[in-house]
Amino acid sequence: MNPNRDPAPSLKEACVQAAREVIAEQGVERLSMRDVARKLDISHQAPYRHFESRDHLLAEIMSRCFADFAQHLDERPRTGDPQADLESMGHAYLNYARHKPLEYRLMFGTPWPEPAQHPALVQHAVHAFNLLRDSLRAMHGHHPQQHAQADRQAMFIWSTLHGMASITQADVMQHLNLAAGVERALPADLMARIGLGLGLPESVPRAAPTPKPKRKPRT
Amino acid sequence: MNPNRDPAPSLKEACVQAAREVIAEQGVERLSMRDVARKLDISHQAPYRHFESRDHLLAEIMSRCFADFAQHLDERPRTGDPQADLESMGHAYLNYARHKPLEYRLMFGTPWPEPAQHPALVQHAVHAFNLLRDSLRAMHGHHPQQHAQADRQAMFIWSTLHGMASITQADVMQHLNLAAGVERALPADLMARIGLGLGLPESVPRAAPTPKPKRKPRT
Numbered sequence: 001m002n003p004n005r006d007p008a009p010s011l012k013e014a015c016v017q018a019a020r021e022v023i024a025e026q027g028v029e030r031l032s033m034r035d036v037a038r039k040l041d042i043s044h045q046a047p048y049r050h051f052e053s054r055d056h057l058l059a060e061i062m063s064r065c066f067a068d069f070a071q072h073l074d075e076r077p078r079t080g081d082p083q084a085d086l087e088s089m090g091h092a093y094l095n096y097a098r099h100k101p102l103e104y105r106l107m108f109g110t111p112w113p114e115p116a117q118h119p120a121l122v123q124h125a126v127h128a129f130n131l132l133r134d135s136l137r138a139m140h141g142h143h144p145q146q147h148a149q150a151d152r153q154a155m156f157i158w159s160t161l162h163g164m165a166s167i168t169q170a171d172v173m174q175h176l177n178l179a180a181g182v183e184r185a186l187p188a189d190l191m192a193r194i195g196l197g198l199g200l201p202e203s204v205p206r207a208a209p210t211p212k213p214k215r216k217p218r219t
Numbered sequence: 220m221n222p223n224r225d226p227a228p229s230l231k232e233a234c235v236q237a238a239r240e241v242i243a244e245q246g247v248e249r250l251s252m253r254d255v256a257r258k259l260d261i262s263h264q265a266p267y268r269h270f271e272s273r274d275h276l277l278a279e280i281m282s283r284c285f286a287d288f289a290q291h292l293d294e295r296p297r298t299g300d301p302q303a304d305l306e307s308m309g310h311a312y313l314n315y316a317r318h319k320p321l322e323y324r325l326m327f328g329t330p331w332p333e334p335a336q337h338p339a340l341v342q343h344a345v346h347a348f349n350l351l352r353d354s355l356r357a358m359h360g361h362h363p364q365q366h367a368q369a370d371r372q373a374m375f376i377w378s379t380l381h382g383m384a385s386i387t388q389a390d391v392m393q394h395l396n397l398a399a400g401v402e403r404a405l406p407a408d409l410m411a412r413i414g415l416g417l418g419l420p421e422s423v424p425r426a427a428p429t430p431k432p433k434r435k436p437r438t
Contacts, residue, residue, distance in 0.1 A: 109328060115394065122394045129395055156412045159380075159409065166381060166385065176348055178370045186371070196417075197416035
């Protein structure tokens, strides 16, 4: 065993950790049970005690990413104003993608292992989407006849956020020669335009984020 | 040589074609000069006559994808109405992503080979973005002081389209249990919301695409 590795975690946890390292170092396509075993200096058969296959191990890692992502979205501070809370969810989404690019790519940029075999993965992924859907349903007052509207809005919001999260990491970005100040202002501008696209009031794109004056209590 | 392969194209073209096949079959991560040579049944050194390295070959393929993509966007029918032409560009974008997922992923989902080494790749990619940017500048009347506004709008549009193109191919989609009719209506709904997000007039999200009556000439 590698002496620098914490000896406490179970073999199952050690396999998950080693697999994450393989993914980070070589990409998810190269992940194999053999690599995991080699990294842990254990027999090739040992990881199979906890994971039926490489896909089961990958599904476990993806499930955990979705759970972590949902928790990140869910634990942001709330104001009780559905519109402000939706905007803060958008910022939380972009922050997650920026700070955890590996996890983000695993969730949304990697072909899933056969979903029928991995119900926990599906469940965690759908739960993350439902945080967004439920926020929108709350804005519409939870009327079932508004569910299609909430779903269309959710798909619009998710598309826009996912697109921004992906594009700003794409190599082409640095060559576009965007006008001064545009790149810095992108998240705030995007949130304002999402508000407009939803048909929400008071969503005016701002030229650049400026220090906000403290909000006065509404009179 | 594989007898089924067209013997006419030059070795350079044959390498490009073989590399595309390797990418389609095994993913871009597995692309190697050795694989290309093996596929063409030529010596390992032969591809190097035309491409300095695997990255040069990949950059050539990516450049061609961007050129093809830009041509697809550019040759759509135009009406002369900037707003309608912007919407048709959006549909052309989504169509390309749907019908050429491999090319789409190569352009926007694959780390680029070191751009400084591949100026043609950068040039073709920026050209594709400029089609969008120029359409927006045309709407603003080409005033330089409006360039930042056009760039913010371009990034919003691109984010939304790229997000939709990526999400609708993601495995999670089929598990979201969207309300009836929502998925089919997504492209039209998205275009309408993009219009709203740009602050354009007459952009009202439609519940579902309905057959349009023939447009009357304006009086």
